[in-house]
Amino acid sequence: MKRRLGELLGDVQRRLDTSEASHQPRGVERPLQVMIGLQHRERVERKAPPLDFDDVAFDVWSDTGEDGILLYIFSHIGFATRRCIDIGSGALRGSNVANLLVHHAFDGLLVDANEAAIQQAEAAYAELVPNRPPKCISTRVTRDGLDGLVERHGFAGEVDLFCLDIDGIDYWIWDGLKAATPRVVVVEYQDILGPERAWTVPYDPSFDVDAHPVNRERRNYCGASLRAFAKLADQRGYRLVGCNVGGWNAFFVRRELAPETLPEVTVESCFRYPWNRYGMKKRFPLVADMPWQDV
Secondary structure, three states: OOOOHHHHHHHHHHHOOOOOOOOOOOOOHHHHHHHHHHHHHHHHHHHOOOHHHHHHHOOOOOOOOOHHHHHHHHHHHOOOOOOEEEEEEOOOOOOOHHHHHOOEEEEEEEEOOOOHHHHHHHHHHHHOOOOOOOEEEEEOOEEEEOHHHHHOOOOOOOEEEEEEOOOOHHHHHHHOOOOEEEEEEEEEEOOHHHHOOOEEOOOOOOOOOHHHHHOOOOOOOOOOOOHHHHHHHHHHHHHEEEEOOOOOOEEHHHHOOOOOOOOOOOOHHOOHHHHHHHHHHHHHEEEEOOHHHHH
């Protein structure tokens, strides 16, 4: 506790830079994470100003700071159930839940339509957490089928975290989740739509991102805007608390949890990165006339 948070995060980055194994953590092991979490808790207790997510971000398996950001968020609100649901989970590298599963004793329901990715995840978790591997399911998720999936695999009720990234009907999937009540939600938003439009692709359970030629180089026509997700979140009782480093993954927290130390941020604040400006200028014109639905 005597070392400054910046020094600890410097250690994190140096250890990340030396990691090579694709299925192994990039060096940010549980003892160091506990120290960082205690630093965050100490700041909360003395009512220090909130930290910008860019300043607490680090990656163990995530790609743009999500592991560090989630540690920061849970340092404020604590763990309640240590359960998570990840829709569009992929394999291990790039996962936003792997760090919680491996280093913080979470149980998880991981779902992805890509069977190969699910098989890779199963193999990796069998090595990393053989006594409590997550449930890894290969299936296409629909709005009407999500609750049944959650209930069949024992994840109904309160969960600490719900992650969603399927490059498709993401808005409608969150809208359809009723069986589980997450405390934290992480969703990928379509940043090229900018901060003002509340747009999503229309609901189509068979939506295929690769079927649209405009998605050949980048996934431009899929998902929903942050404004659309923020409106849905408000209806569901959540507030926006920040985004990843780069500006395309949004973090929402249940409104009653730590409102003073995890303040709500504006949608506009999540569009401050060069990638956002590039997307709004160069990529949005490619899909401006596609059949988006205003919500």
